[in-house]
Amino acid sequence: MKKILISAAALCFSALSFGQHYTFETVTDLEATPVISQGITGTCWSFSTSSFLESEIIRTTGKQIDISEMYNVRNTYPEKARNYIMRQGKAQFSQGGLSHDVINSIARYGMVPQRVYTGLENGQEKHNHIEMVSVLEGMLKVYVENPAKTLSPKWKQAIESVLDVYLGKNVSEFTYEGKQYTPESFLKMTGIRPExxxxxxxFTHRPFYSDFVLDIPDNFSNGSYYNLPLDEFVAVIDHALENGYTLALDCDVSEPTFSQKNGVAVIPADENDVKTMLSTIKEEKRISQEYRQQEFENYHTTDDHLMHIVGKVKDQEGHVYYKVKNSWGTDKNRVGDSEGYINMSVPYIRLKAISVMLHKDGLSKATRKSLKL
Structure with a gap:
């Protein structure tokens, strides 16, 4: 999933003088690390899932560890490149990815703290991968065209060299808080177990209570998802939060009623309320399983962006929203107090949430039994 942050201005609407302005009260607020920016990159999948894993480390150890998002990105690009080349260009190669790509990365390559691997080279202060990705894409197209008629294995070294130049060379050993680690031993120290x-x-196009490979463009690694009825899917989120577990979220944020500026994401019952609902409470649409499926299959719901669900709030009328941590940094012109967070309504989650990732212990006993976990 990818979402490149360039400007939030397009999502800014003026507050109108009628209706109730949002006032939120905390219901559940689980601990998370500070909001940071993914810069001009499509690496929300690593930022959101890394934030999720940071909360998992807090939950299990009490330690706040800022883990490197770009270490995961650095080790995922060669996997994307191999997939693209071996499928002879008939595959996705982009900045996007999904939560399980981070899990795959740490399972294979371990984990490192942010200060050990920043992914910022040559005095950079913010991430910008536009040039790097253009270079990689150009190289991969040449390899797929195979002008020499025999593909040399040197393409692997060439891809690694480009990543070294733009992101920095990989890490094998480092010191953290006075102790020596490898990425593998550091992962073990955090207590995170990828499995x-x-x-x-x-979704209804596959049987419920089974797993399947979700057919969305950024699922280049063919990750599997457990399929649940919509009401139970939402209940999974509620149960996890109530029991101290945060969740990584894959979601469509292309709706005009998703606003970083206003800090809300809602689904109006009346399309005429699209602008006013960003600042005032209005009735929301009831989202059925059938309508969710329809909007997915007609491309109205796509996997645009990954974020991190850390809690719940309610407005002054008692409507519930999920507190979602974003990776677009903070905005001093933001309406409201929670800079970098979005309060996402239940209807928005029911319609626009593609999936969530969580620790299996965050599932209810009934759901674990249904999924044979």
Whole structure:
């Protein structure tokens, strides 16, 4: 999933003088690390899932560890390149990815703290991958065209060299808080076990209570998802939060009623309320399983962006929203107090959430039994 942050101005609407302005009260607020920016990159999948894993480390150890998002990105690009080349260009190669790509990365390559691997080279202060990705894409197209008629294995070294130049060379050993680690031993120290994490979704084109490969463009690694009825999918989120587990979220944020500026994401019952609902409470649409499926299959719901669900709030009329941490940094012109967070309504989640990832212990006993976990 990818979402490149360039400007939030397009989502800014003026507050109108009628209706109730949003006032939020905390219901559940689980601990998370500070909001940071993914810069001009499509690496929300690593930022959101890394934030999720940071909360998992807090939950299990009490330690706040800022882990490197770009270490995961650095080790995922060669996997994307191999997939693209071996499928002879008939595959996705982009900046996008999904939560399980981070899990795959840490399972294979371990984990490192942010200060050990920043992914910022030559005095950079913010991430910008536009040039790097253009270079990689150009190289991969040449390899697929195979002008020499025999593909040399040197393409692997060439891809690694480009990543070294733009992101920095990989890490094998480092010191953290006075102790020596490898990426593998650092992962073990955090207590994170990649096999403990599951992805859950809700679609009718595959049987419920089974797992399947979700057919979305950024699923280049063919990750599997457990399929649940929509009501149970939402119940999974509620149960996890109530029991101290945060969740990584894959979601469509292309709706005009998703606003970083206003800090809300809603689904109006009346399309005439699109602008006013960003600042005032209005009735929301009831989202059925059938309508969710329809909007997915007609491309109105796509996997635009990954974020991190850390809690719940309610407005003054008692409507519930999920507190979602974003990776677009903070905005001093933001309406409201929670800079970098979005309060996402239940209807928005029911319609626009592609999937969530969580620790399997965050599932209810009934759901674990249904999924044979």
């Amino acid at each position: 403990d994490y599951v992805s859950v979704t809700s």
